[in-house]
Amino acid sequence: MSTTNPSSEAPLEGGRRRLSLRRRPDAGSPASAARARRRSKQRRRIANVAGLMAALVLTGVGYSALAPGASAADDPTGNPSSAVEAGREIYTRSCITCHGSNLQGVQDRGPSLIGVGEASVYFQVHTGRMPLVRQEAQAAERPTLFSDEEIDQLMAYVQENGGGPTLPSGDLRDGDLAEGGELFRLNCAQCHNFTGMGGALSSGKRAPTLLDANDMTLYTAMLSGPENMPVFGDNQLTPDEKRAIINYVQTIKTTADPGGAGIGRVGPVAEGLVIWVVGMGALLFGIFWMGTKA
Numbered sequence: 001m002s003t004t005n006p007s008s009e010a011p012l013e014g015g016r017r018r019l020s021l022r023r024r025p026d027a028g029s030p031a032s033a034a035r036a037r038r039r040s041k042q043r044r045r046i047a048n049v050a051g052l053m054a055a056l057v058l059t060g061v062g063y064s065a066l067a068p069g070a071s072a073a074d075d076p077t078g079n080p081s082s083a084v085e086a087g088r089e090i091y092t093r094s095c096i097t098c099h100g101s102n103l104q105g106v107q108d109r110g111p112s113l114i115g116v117g118e119a120s121v122y123f124q125v126h127t128g129r130m131p132l133v134r135q136e137a138q139a140a141e142r143p144t145l146f147s148d149e150e151i152d153q154l155m156a157y158v159q160e161n162g163g164g165p166t167l168p169s170g171d172l173r174d175g176d177l178a179e180g181g182e183l184f185r186l187n188c189a190q191c192h193n194f195t196g197m198g199g200a201l202s203s204g205k206r207a208p209t210l211l212d213a214n215d216m217t218l219y220t221a222m223l224s225g226p227e228n229m230p231v232f233g234d235n236q237l238t239p240d241e242k243r244a245i246i247n248y249v250q251t252i253k254t255t256a257d258p259g260g261a262g263i264g265r266v267g268p269v270a271e272g273l274v275i276w277v278v279g280m281g282a283l284l285f286g287i288f289w290m291g292t293k294a
Contacts, residue, residue: 087157090150094131103162109135117164118155120224123217125151129226137204138227165223168239172215175244177251183237184245191229196249201228210249218246 098110105112124130128142146154159166185194193199196210205228210218222242225231232242
């Protein structure tokens with residue numbers, strides 16, 4: 001029968017104790033400090049990712065809460081996508097051939113509609129210039145092919161996908177009449193005549209008459225700059241200045257001609273022509289009549 005020797009177990013226990021101490025270094029050792037730094041970095045990374053995810057979630061929630069309300073305000077039906085979808089169908093049917101599937105334009109057919117906004121769509125479509133019948137020097141004004149509702153839908157589609165200037169609101173004639181006259185003579189009379197009768201330009205183009213243009217057509221023309229007309233954004237002409245010009249143009253349409261017949265209101269050329277044709281004709285007739293009597 002064998003007996004256990006206590007003295008032989010003592011070294012074994014001491015070795016196990018030393019091994020355990022080697023496996024678990026104290027808190028102040030370099031290895032423990034390195035592990036603490038790694039854990040701290042991992043915690044910071046996790047905290048950063050969690051903060052970023054929370055910010056994204058809050059941004060999405062805020063957008064979804066605010067954007068539908070703004071769109072619904074623009075669409076009287078309460079469905080933000082109905083007008084845009086209807087406009088897409090009109091665009092696909094009548095505009096995509098020249099302006100492309102993504103409003104990017106087609107070379108030698110039609111320009112890009114990105115950035116033109118609903119203001120340009122209103123002017124071009126409401127005046128019948130678009131859809132274009134054929135390629136020529138200038139798009140002629142014709143009766144519009146679309147109803148007001150269809151024009152609104154087409155504007156919504158272009159504005160949604162291309163962005164750009166929007167239609168103004170309020171009274172578009174709420175501007176100073178005298179200031180409007182000065183601005184019109186400075187910026188517009190060179191092409192449209194000082195009374196808005198229009199005139200000939202180069203390369204077979206002409207500045208159209210403004211007699212039949214309504215307030216919105218005048219405003220959107222200044223915003224979009226069709227054909228050879230420059231763009232008069234809010235940096236060139238403020239909204240108040242645009243309203244002043246519209247007030248002047250619409251006022252002179254109903255103003256009487258105190259000097260007699262307006263003769264088309266095209267300026268001194270018509271007046272000189274009348275003087276030469278009528279005046280000189282009457283003078284020559286008198287000379288010949290007196291000669292026959294003598």
